[in-house]
Amino acid sequence: MILNDDQRAIRDIARRFAREKLLPHYQAREKSGVLDRRLLREMGELGLLGADLPETYGGLGLAGTTIGVIAEELAYGDFNISAVQVGVSLLGAIIMASARPELVAKYVPAMIAGEKLLGICVTEPSGGSDAAAMKLRARRDGDHYVLKGEKTSISFADRADAFIVFARTGTPEQGAAGVTAMMVDADTPGIARTKFDDVGSAIVGRGSVFFEDVRVPLTNRLGEEGQGFSHVMRGFDYSRALIALECIGCAQASLDEAWAYVKEREAFGGPIAKFQGVTFPLVEQESLIAAVRELSYNALALRDAGLPHTAEAAMVKWLGPKTAFDTIHQCLLTFGHYGWSKDLPHQQRMRDVMGLEIGDGTAGIMKLIVARERVGRAAVQYAK
Secondary structure, three states: OOHHHHHHHHHHHHHHHHHHHHHHHHHHHHHHHHOHHHHHHHHHHHHHHOOOOOOOHOOOOOOOHHHHHHHHHHHOOOOOHHHHHHHHHHHHHHHHHHHHHHHHHHHHHHHHHHOOOEEEEEEEOEOOHHHHOOOOEEEEEOOEEEEEEEEEEEEOOOOOEEEEEEEEEOHHHHHHHEEEEEEEEEEOOOEEEEEOOOOOOOOOOOOEEEEEEEEEEHHHOOOOOOOHHHHHHHHHHHHHHHHHHHHHHHHHHHEEEEHHHHHOOOOOOOOOOOOOHHHHHHHHHHHHHHHHHHHHHHHHHHHHHHOOHHHHHHHHHHHHHHHHHHHHHHHHOOOOHHHHOOOOOOOHHHHHHHHHHOOOOOOOHHHHHHHHHHHHHHOOOOOO
C-alpha cells in the first residue's frame, strides 16, 4: 500500500515508539508478566490508540488502513502491546455504535487515552467458535440483568477494567437471536477472575471470568435485547484484518534481524549471505509476508470504501498468523544454535503469534466463512 503524507507521519510516530520504547524490553515484559499501563497512557498521548474513533472523544477520525499501519508498526516492537491498540479500535467502535451516550462518554475517551483497558467476553467452556450456543444467562430482575455463568479464554481477563459481556437473554432455541451484549465493570460484586499459564502473550493474559448473580443495570445494554451478536460480528471483519497485520509486523522484525545476521555471520571464508541455501528461504518468507500485507490492506481499503470485505478479512485472519509463524520459525533456524536460545526473541515471537491461529477464529472457521461467501449456505453442512 502506498501511504499518503498523513499516514507516513503517524507511521513514523508509531515506528519510533515501537523501536525505541517497545522492542528493547519485549522479552523483559514477558518475564515480568506485567502490562505496564504507563506505556498505554503514552500511546494515548501520541494518538496511537483509537485513532479511527471520532475526535469528539479524543480520537483522530482516521481510516482503517491507517489503523492497520499503526498495528503493524507497534507489533514490530511488541506483538502484545499492539493487541491493546487493536482492541481499542474494535471495542470502541462497538460501544459507540450501540451504547447510550453516557456509556460512550464513560468508556471511550478513557480507552483512547490509555486509561481504561477493556476485554470482550464471548467464549465459554462449552463453545468457542459456536458463540451462538452460549449458555451464560442474563435474567431480568426489575431494572437490572442478573448474570450467572462462566466465560473463558478471555484476553485481559485478570487485568481489564471492564468487559463487553455477551449473555443469553432468550431461549437456547433462538441461537444468536437470543444473545444480548452489555457493559460490565470488572469490580462489580459477584465477579471472580483467573489467569491461565499460556504458551505466549503473557502480558495480555488469558483466563476465565465467573459471574455469580452479578447485577447489571439495563442501561448498560448495548443495542436492543437479542441484538448483541450482530454487533460483535460486524466488528470482527475489521479486527481480523488488523490481527493479520499485527502478525506480519512481528514477523518482519525477525526477518530484518535475520537479514542483518546473515551479512555478519561468517563461515567457509565469508558471510553466510553468499549461500543461496541461507538466503532463498528468507526470500520466500519475505515474499509471502509482503503478499499477506497487501491482502490485509486491501481488506481494510474495502472497509473504508463501505464495500463488503468479510471474505477478504477471513482470508488474512487464517493466512496471516500461519505465515508469520512459519517466517519467524525460518528466521530462528537461520540463526542456527544461537536461534535456539531464549536470549533471542524469535522463540517468543513464534509463541505469541501462534495464539492467533486459535483466538478470534480458527483457520477452519475462517475458511468456512470464505466458502460461505463464495457459495452461500451450501458451504455449511449443518445449516438448518
